[in-house]
Amino acid sequence: MNISTRDVEAFLALAHTQHFTRAAERCHLSQSAFSQKIGRIEVSAGVKLFERSTRHVTLTPEGEVFAEEMRRIQADMHQAFAGLRDLAQRRVGRVAVAALPSVAAEWMPQVIARYRAANPRIKVELFDALASAGMSMLRDGRVDMAIIAGEDLQEFDCRVLRRERYFLVCRDDHPLASRQSVSLAQAAGPDMMHLARSSSVRQHLQAQPALLGTHPEGLEVEHLATLSALVAQGLGVSVVPELTLFHFRRERLRAVAIRDTALRRPIVLARRKGRALSIAAQAMFEEVLAQARG
Amino acid sequence: MNISTRDVEAFLALAHTQHFTRAAERCHLSQSAFSQKIGRIEVSAGVKLFERSTRHVTLTPEGEVFAEEMRRIQADMHQAFAGLRDLAQRRVGRVAVAALPSVAAEWMPQVIARYRAANPRIKVELFDALASAGMSMLRDGRVDMAIIAGEDLQEFDCRVLRRERYFLVCRDDHPLASRQSVSLAQAAGPDMMHLARSSSVRQHLQAQPALLGTHPEGLEVEHLATLSALVAQGLGVSVVPELTLFHFRRERLRAVAIRDTALRRPIVLARRKGRALSIAAQAMFEEVLAQARG
DNA sequence: GTCAATTACGTTCTCCGTAAGGATG
DNA sequence: CATCCTTACGGAGAACGTAATTGAC
Numbered sequence: 001m002n003i004s005t006r007d008v009e010a011f012l013a014l015a016h017t018q019h020f021t022r023a024a025e026r027c028h029l030s031q032s033a034f035s036q037k038i039g040r041i042e043v044s045a046g047v048k049l050f051e052r053s054t055r056h057v058t059l060t061p062e063g064e065v066f067a068e069e070m071r072r073i074q075a076d077m078h079q080a081f082a083g084l085r086d087l088a089q090r091r092v093g094r095v096a097v098a099a100l101p102s103v104a105a106e107w108m109p110q111v112i113a114r115y116r117a118a119n120p121r122i123k124v125e126l127f128d129a130l131a132s133a134g135m136s137m138l139r140d141g142r143v144d145m146a147i148i149a150g151e152d153l154q155e156f157d158c159r160v161l162r163r164e165r166y167f168l169v170c171r172d173d174h175p176l177a178s179r180q181s182v183s184l185a186q187a188a189g190p191d192m193m194h195l196a197r198s199s200s201v202r203q204h205l206q207a208q209p210a211l212l213g214t215h216p217e218g219l220e221v222e223h224l225a226t227l228s229a230l231v232a233q234g235l236g237v238s239v240v241p242e243l244t245l246f247h248f249r250r251e252r253l254r255a256v257a258i259r260d261t262a263l264r265r266p267i268v269l270a271r272r273k274g275r276a277l278s279i280a281a282q283a284m285f286e287e288v289l290a291q292a293r294g
Numbered sequence: 295m296n297i298s299t300r301d302v303e304a305f306l307a308l309a310h311t312q313h314f315t316r317a318a319e320r321c322h323l324s325q326s327a328f329s330q331k332i333g334r335i336e337v338s339a340g341v342k343l344f345e346r347s348t349r350h351v352t353l354t355p356e357g358e359v360f361a362e363e364m365r366r367i368q369a370d371m372h373q374a375f376a377g378l379r380d381l382a383q384r385r386v387g388r389v390a391v392a393a394l395p396s397v398a399a400e401w402m403p404q405v406i407a408r409y410r411a412a413n414p415r416i417k418v419e420l421f422d423a424l425a426s427a428g429m430s431m432l433r434d435g436r437v438d439m440a441i442i443a444g445e446d447l448q449e450f451d452c453r454v455l456r457r458e459r460y461f462l463v464c465r466d467d468h469p470l471a472s473r474q475s476v477s478l479a480q481a482a483g484p485d486m487m488h489l490a491r492s493s494s495v496r497q498h499l500q501a502q503p504a505l506l507g508t509h510p511e512g513l514e515v516e517h518l519a520t521l522s523a524l525v526a527q528g529l530g531v532s533v534v535p536e537l538t539l540f541h542f543r544r545e546r547l548r549a550v551a552i553r554d555t556a557l558r559r560p561i562v563l564a565r566r567k568g569r570a571l572s573i574a575a576q577a578m579f580e581e582v583l584a585q586a587r588g
Numbered sequence: 589g590t591c592a593a594t595t596a597c598g599t600t601c602t603c604c605g606t607a608a609g610g611a612t613g
Numbered sequence: 614c615a616t617c618c619t620t621a622c623g624g625a626g627a628a629c630g631t632a633a634t635t636g637a638c
Binding site: 032033036040053055056 | 627628629630631632635636637638
């Protein structure tokens with residue numbers, strides 16, 4: 001028992017026209033080939049589907065019920081293929097991205113604007129999530145890709161987008177405020193404030209030799225906006241990655257580059273290993289890479 | 295764009311096993327032929343459906359949505375063919391018959407008993423309907439066949455089952471009661487009672503020369519049971535076809551054959567012209583013919 | 589006698605299998 | 614280097630077209 005979409009079309013054409021010759025034309029077949037095709041279909045079905053004299057062609061009762069089913073199946077087939085074409089041509093679809101809050105704020109607006117201009121019908125979902133949450137969403141397939149911090153992620157397919165420098169942020173009356181750059185050792189001091197231990201920035205910094213043993217009990221907050229306000233108040237200084245500097249653009253605050261070349265924070269674009277991106281996601285992937293390059 | 299049921303099976307096998315070699319075995323194909331088949335399907339679809347290295351095979355996101363649809367379609371296909379087989383083997387189905395009340399009472403019980411013994415799963419519907427109602431049901435397709443009285447029905451495909459004799463029914467004290475047979479002219483008399491004008495029996499009789507002009511205003515009832523009671527009461531006689539005699543099997547009643555050979559009532563089995571019977575109906579058709587012969 | 593479906597037969601093309609090639613872990 | 618998918622190529626069978634045949638009105 002084998003039957004093709006063209007067989008179904010032939011069957012339905014004959015059911016509709018009730019005329020071999022005209023149905024054959026509609027299928028771009030010789031009338032003889034068409035007749036044979038119908039014969040094969042009937043053998044396949046095991047039942048006579050048409051009652052025919054040389055004058056009249058009619059569906060048998062069994063043919064009628066079969067025709068009903070075939071109409072449904074043909075419609076489903078068309079829909080399946082049309083859906084596939086739409087996906088392929090990015091006429092429909094969905095793409096979900098998780099990005100660090102800083103990336104979500106700094107890069108993604110432009111990325112999404114360009115993407116939507118090129119693919120207006122594709123639904124874009126953006127989640128601003130810290131590295132661990134982003135990785136978990138990626139693992140679960142809730143997002144197609146994640147932009148996170150961290151390097152050695154064997155779990156995923158990763159492309160490094162950038163290795164960010166860190167900056168000392170302080171008030172303009174701080175001794176280091178007008179320097180072009182400072183070393184991490186210079187920046188380290190009793191007034192150093194940190195983000196919460198759970199943040200990837202904190203964990204990255206904590207691993208640095210220059211900061212080991214320095215005031216583990218300083219002020220410790222969760223949000224960069226809070227940190228920014230504390231610094232502005234003169235309660236201390238902090239060290240943050242470049243992408244988060246927009247939080248610190250306020251009066252009397254200064255950002256001074258940390259010059260230690262070893263201290264770089266890798267921003268990576270991660271995707272699931274061994275899983276292909278959807279066509280919609282692939283386009284988004286390229287767009288993110290372009291943003292990182294430009 | 296052409297795709298066969300075997301293609302669908304191949305695609306789903308690969309989607310399931312994620313392994314060309316094993317999926318090929320499952321489809322009884324060489325692994326090479328299988329690979330080509332998948333390739334053709336992908337060309338047909340216009341999208342890569344599988345992500346494959348030599349080590350791993352995975353559905354692409356587009357392949358996943360396609361697989362969903364194909365699973366549904368495959369199930370529908372199987373159901374369609376299974377349903378067809380069931381119909382062909384008379385494992386399911388329905389047949390509807392309209393029959394004159396006399397036929398419904400005299401023949402159909404046996405016919406249906408035999409039919410159900412042979413085709414226990416097929417639903418049988420029997421309508422006891424006068425000729426005109428039966429014809430109308432047949433025209434509308436509400437029944438597959440109708441057993442009616444009347445001969446020249448060009449509208450339908452007809453087989454004459456029997457040409458019934460008529461009988462004079464009277465009480466045992468009637469002058470003709472003990473005759474072997476009588477002519478219609480002899481039977482015609484002032485005590486003749488008739489069925490309602492709408493009945494086919496009445497119309498048939500009314501056309502007979504021997505009865506023309508005889509007492510058009512006699513007693514006139516609708517049901518044979520009533521007529522039987524009137525005759526038994528000695529209120530008159532009547533002329534009825536053989537198949538209805540069971541109504542007159544009561545004490546003091548006699549039935550005498552009308553000998554006029556021209557006066558015969560054809561009982562015909564009618565089906566719609568140019569329309570095939572369902573397989574279930576065909577079997578019923580044969581059964582009715584057998585009953586009429588036996 | 590004409591129109592229409594089926595059958596006959598030669599051709600074409602698709603599909604399959606064997607075998608070689610190439611990539612991955 | 615072993616596994617496994619892909620490509621190459623030749624053959625078998627299915628599908629198609631032309632033409633003759635059969636059947637219905």
